[in-house]
Amino acid sequence: MPGKREDVISWDEFFMRAAVAASLRSKDPNTQVGACIADTNNRILSVGYNGTPSALNDDDFPWGTADDPLHDKHNYVIHAEANAILNYRGSLKDMAGATVYVTLFPCHECAKTLVQAGIGEVVYLDDKYCGTEDNLISKNILDRCGVTYRQVSLDA
Numbered sequence: 085m086p087g088k089r090e091d092v093i094s095w096d097e098f099f100m101r102a103a104v105a106a107s108l109r110s111k112d113p114n115t116q117v118g119a120c121i122a123d124t125n126n127r128i129l130s131v132g133y134n135g136t137p138s139a140l141n142d143d144d145f146p147w148g149t150a151d152d153p154l155h156d157k158h159n160y161v162i163h164a165e166a167n168a169i170l171n172y173r174g175s176l177k178d179m180a181g182a183t184v185y186v187t188l189f190p191c192h193e194c195a196k197t198l199v200q201a202g203i204g205e206v207v208y209l210d211d212k213y214c215g216t217e218d219n220l221i222s223k224n225i226l227d228r229c230g231v232t233y234r235q236v237s238l239d240a
């Protein structure tokens with residue numbers, strides 16, 4: 085009888101690759117972010133990426149930054165983490181203690197939202213805004229709310 089296949093990818097790699105796949109749908113020319121929420125039983129609850137509200141045509145959108153807030157993408161885009169939570173059709177109770185896999189460390193607004201959704205852990209790939217004010221606030225929120233975070237890499 086043949087033995088089972090052993091060299092399968094880990095749960096971390098599986099969920100992070102799902103987050104990366106979601107990020108590939110992002111129309112943001114500068115930063116594409118994906119998020120995948122996995123529950124404590126290793127089931128994917130939801131995925132999301134950064135994009136415009138669904139009623140807003142993303143072809144007809146200022147995908148840049150501007151001095152005028154009316155024309156700055158940051159004021160319109162829904163972040164990947166928020167979309168992953170909003171895309172979930174089940175009960176938020178299912179998110180208790182769940183892990184969010186994100187391709188970029190969450191901003192402080194997402195950190196608050198993840199806490200409030202009951203997320204227990206953040207696993208991230210990139211932290212390119214590390215040390216910025218927003219990033220420090222985000223880490224302060226997660227620390228004070230007892231949400232752990234750790235970085236992983238997808239390199240072999």
Ligand SMILES: O=c1[nH]c(=O)n([C@H]2C[C@H](O)[C@@H](COP(=O)(O)O)O2)cc1CO
Pocket residue numbers: 112114115116117133134135158161162163164165188189190191194213
């Ligand atoms: O937590 C996050 N989640 C998320 O989806 N984003 C998105 C919002 C923007 O579309 C993009 C950031 O754009 P930029 O790097 O050009 O400032 O990434 C950004 C962050 C954190 O910066």
Ligand SMILES: [Zn+2]
Pocket residue numbers: 163164165190191192193194195
């Ligand atoms: Zn965010």
